[in-house]
Amino acid sequence: MIQKAEDKAKDSSIVAKLRKEHQPYFRNALFLSVFVAALPVAPIAFMRLTFGPVLYSDSVAYLLWLLLILIAALTLAAALEWVRDRIIMAGSISFVSKLEKIVFSTVFEDSSREWTKGATIINDLRTIRTFLASQVAGAILDAPFAIFWLLVIFFIHPFMGLLSIFGAVMALIVGVIVEKKVEPEMEKAGEHQSTSRSELTSYFQNLNASLAMGTLPNLYDRWNKSQSSFLLSQATASAQQSFGGALTRVIMLVQGSMLLGLGTLLMLLEIMPIGMAGNLIIAKFIGALAMRPMMTAVMSWKNIVAARQAYENVDIFLQENPAVKKQMKLPKPKGVIQITNASVYADDSDKKILDQISLQANPGSVTIVLGESGAGKTTLAKLLVGFREPSAGSVRLDGVSVFNWDKAELGPHLGYLPQNIELFGGTMVENICRFEKPDQEKLKTACKRAGLNYIYEDYLNNTEHSIDPDSMTVSGGMRQKLGIARAFYGDPKLLVLDEPTSSLDSESEDNFIAAIMEFQKTNATIFIMTHNKKILKAADHILVLFKGRQKIFDTKTNIAKKMRMSQLEETN
Structure with missing residues (x-):
């Protein structure tokens, strides 16, 4: 009974459904294989007739007609084999392309998965595509007729x-x-x-x-x-x-x-x-x-074994890691963030990285998050952008779980600068515009806020600044400015910046603070994780974390009053 349940699960897997969907390609290729296997026998018939009826008939015309029929049969066999290969190719491209889309989304949409495993599965897809496009696939179809x-x-x-x-x-x-x-x-x-x-x-x-x-x-x-x-x-x-x-x-x-x-x-x-x-x-x-x-x-047994193993790997991966289900389309976010008793545990451990964090931030507010290294600032940033799901409690944007919000739908309304800034191979403009078609006005504004006006001007003059795939040639300060510009691009409703000034000089810091205060007027909700108390100048609210716990969360004005009261009490 358990075996039947396992077989049923396999039959209902994504890979099994796609395979069933592409069976018409296989059936058509198998039908043509009948003729591809039968027509090469024509030389045998030609030989039998040549050394029998043709010799006894003493007719050159008979021989020529047989020769023409032989050539036609072999030409037809080659043509049908070519058509069969095209059908197999079309089916394999369709099958693997659909599978690639599912695997790509599954690998990248869940950040908790190890990239090494994801890279292996993507390589497995390449193995399957190569195998289906090879001559071995046709040979397997010919095997029953053999x-x-x-x-x-x-x-x-x-x-x-x-x-x-x-x-x-x-x-x-x-x-x-x-x-x-x-x-x-x-x-x-x-x-x-x-x-x-x-x-x-x-x-x-x-x-x-x-x-x-x-x-x-x-x-x-x-x-x-x-x-x-x-x-x-x-x-x-x-x-x-x-x-x-x-x-x-x-x-x-x-x-x-x-x-x-x-x-x-x-x-x-x-x-x-x-x-x-x-x-x-x-x-x-x-x-x-x-x-x-x-x-x-x-x-080609090695290729057959590799393709079969790759197929099983992909099937098991998709069964163990189901794709994120698409949610109902939601309206454009306003930017109301509500965190309720959010806690995060370290992987495979009872240790809490964040413990019972609760706060609310409204559109047009700037919340500065302070704390020592390891206090949980970066983890909180990941919760805010839906990169990670809280182990307990909730993080909601306009009443909807940020983690469950469709990232493709939410992405244009969200700006995020991670602590470890990753750039992609291409141009600086492509990185800033998130690899969308550049909108000149949005690009101009983002570059201005990040202090990269020359990149916009060079773009207008058809001069591009390239970035190698490893982004090894980009300095730390430039990397940070590009990340800031990318976060600002498109006037997002939620802006989360993790240590945005760690590689900036004093002048660039001042420009950044001015840009934040100006961007606040767009009624965006802004969170800045930092050690730099200079940024407090732009703060409306201050959150202080200590060993994952929320020590202080209040307006900058109230905190200043409490500090003055405390100083007066100590003086008296």
């Missing part, structure tokens, strides 16, 4: 049929053994390659520190260990695959010769009539035709 041709040899003589099936079974056994040997090595190679890539990316991101501290030789040794393990596993799998392919070729060649030898022996023993000598060549030809798709499959 079995049919093997059975045809039985009509020539049962012993020859048994020998043909024996050869096919031997090729299959070789394939199974190779799979058992190759599969674990392919898994190891994939794991080592993923680790190697992750380490290399990490090293590039911290290149300056590595150079300064002289750690590159140690990092290279660490990376080389993973890379060597990957190459070793890959080499082992390739060697086993090559051995299997070589053995299969031997089986195919030996089978063809054995068919001729067995047929000759049967005639010498007068078990088969001497008049059927011509059928020996036919049996050899049909045997080779039947073995061709099997040999293609065995030779």
